[in-house]
Amino acid sequence: MNPMFARRMSRFQESDLTPILRLAANPGIISFAGGLPAPELFPVEELKHISSRVLADQGKRALQYSSSEGHLPLREKIAARSNKNFRTNLKASNVAITTGSQQSLDILGKMVLDEGDCVLSESPTYLAALSAFNACLPEYREVETDDKGMVSADLEKALASEKRAKIVYVIPDFQNPTGKTWPLQRRKDFMEIVSKYDVLVIEDNPYGELRFEGEILPSLKSLDRRGQVVMLGTFSKIFCPGLRVGWICGEEDLLASFGNLKQAADLHTSTLSQYEIDAYLSEYDIEEHIKKLIALYRERRDLMLRSMERAFPEEVTFTRPAGGLFTWVTLPERVNARDLFLKALEKKVAFVPGGAFFPNGGHENTLRLNYSNMPPELIEEGIASLGEALREFL
């Protein structure tokens, strides 16, 4: 390591996953590795229209510096949609705009984590949340996680024993990487337990609106009596990721401190992007757009699950997500998914080996598959090839 570097850089060495994922991006590879939305449904024509309008009507303001907390009309609309969809009770002052949801993770880590503080997470959890928190050199305590989310008994135990627990990071809806969703009772139990501790709950909710079946469940934020939950959202999955616009919902005093850090991090999020999304929400029906996304992703999930049933050996299991972008595959314990990856790559198909999603390692017999990005024919072909690789490997 460069002798000038800070100690935190020991956590930012190139991981052994990096060259693997670079291979997955090669042309000709059917990649289930990323978490990319389907570009076919990006609102390209709508954005062309909107962007001309915004520049014509408010060009000088849309291209100028703006406030760290974000464009007020957009924050109002986000609060209203969240209240409708996730039963929260937010005002615009409870919403701040971020440069993608990733930025919220970076800033929240800075806000509460001293070196050696403890982050509790599901097991497995979102890889890039770990990268964000790593800048603050925390420890991780994985909380036992079953098909319904964090296991309450182990959460109790973790909070009681980890005196330096500061953050509980969870994705209750269509989790990344497993696709699992917490049922209502588990959410209530969770909130009852965490409310006894001074911990910040980060409810990361990038996929919650992409539900293929059943009713949207109350968010943790809507069950939050102590003001200890922040909920993160993003336009990346319901609109497009290229604009890098997300948001954080929380109590005003928390957001004031968050805003001071946000200002130091990048002053503010693109004014033009915020004006454009605000105009889109005014002039178009995003709910109709989301229905199209849901229909497409449901079809692709169905196709991937059917293809896996056909192509995978019986000893391989996988989750059946009710929404979101991912399914999670468990191989027999003797198999290392990184080795399988190289075999699969020979057959021109890629995925993310699952071990990296566990903060404390292990579980190398798992992998994540994305079904939102590839068109149907490539899903079928890719899963068939992966099945072949699996059969040869086992």
Added chain:
Amino acid sequence: MNPMFARRMSRFQESDLTPILRLAANPGIISFAGGLPAPELFPVEELKHISSRVLADQGKRALQYSSSEGHLPLREKIAARSNKNFRTNLKASNVAITTGSQQSLDILGKMVLDEGDCVLSESPTYLAALSAFNACLPEYREVETDDKGMVSADLEKALASEKRAKIVYVIPDFQNPTGKTWPLQRRKDFMEIVSKYDVLVIEDNPYGELRFEGEILPSLKSLDRRGQVVMLGTFSKIFCPGLRVGWICGEEDLLASFGNLKQAADLHTSTLSQYEIDAYLSEYDIEEHIKKLIALYRERRDLMLRSMERAFPEEVTFTRPAGGLFTWVTLPERVNARDLFLKALEKKVAFVPGGAFFPNGGHENTLRLNYSNMPPELIEEGIASLGEALREFL
């Protein structure tokens, strides 16, 4: 402070400057406080054209996730312009795109600063650089600064005595807040001194292309034999700030580590904004655009300096910047610019009191004036009012 918060949050309390600057933003106030470019010259029509084109030709890619290091054609163009303007010798692989220059400061702080490490800076220096570094809890050593920049003897002394010096942060061209520019010999002396130490030199260069007279001088990066200098640039001042696109130039190994932190911070900078700026640079002549900016800002600088000569008492002095956005005013030592601020506000004119630009405080008899944002008639009126406030105050 919230008991959940990390120790670094002691540096992110609302400063006593915040309410002051909020007052400066009130309508009806002639504000010389911000660092805003002139919106009259924002390339609104050009962006309308470009944005339709980019969305029509490459919409799906422009709205998708993209790489942390940034759009390759844009990085190539930035390298070429920098080589021409600042005599650097950069390839695209020496350039990474950031979400404004502010993000580079945030990430560089994380990259090298452990708690208690020392940042050397000019005295005074850019306020928001301090905010960015503050997340890492450093100490500051102000290096004595005269009309030509950092005083070499004091820089030598500081580097010899501060065993934990990690960063030397400087703005050699049209500095914020003073408007001062380092002559060539001072740059050479500086590089000779720092090259004896393992310190990262951050050459912040947001204004370098806005030179009103004289030749552009070689950048520190162009004099860098050891690869210890990173140079920061931005489209905020030569194009528009609302898109939040800046860049960092440096050695490839440094940029690799920088990229890992950038990815953890916000994944990547807006794909669409990068495509748009790249298309603008291909289809329009940004050098012609910059000439217009220079003509306008030179006129406003001249007008502000003439107005100050007329309106300010003799015991008040100010700098005569050869470029950039700011002039720096020194009042008699007995005067506190925060008190003057309130008096000026009664007369509907605002500025930034200068004390906050000194990492270790003091120097309350100084203030910063911006001349780029206000139209000529308001510059004249505002400076006349400020002169009245000064005369009443002294």
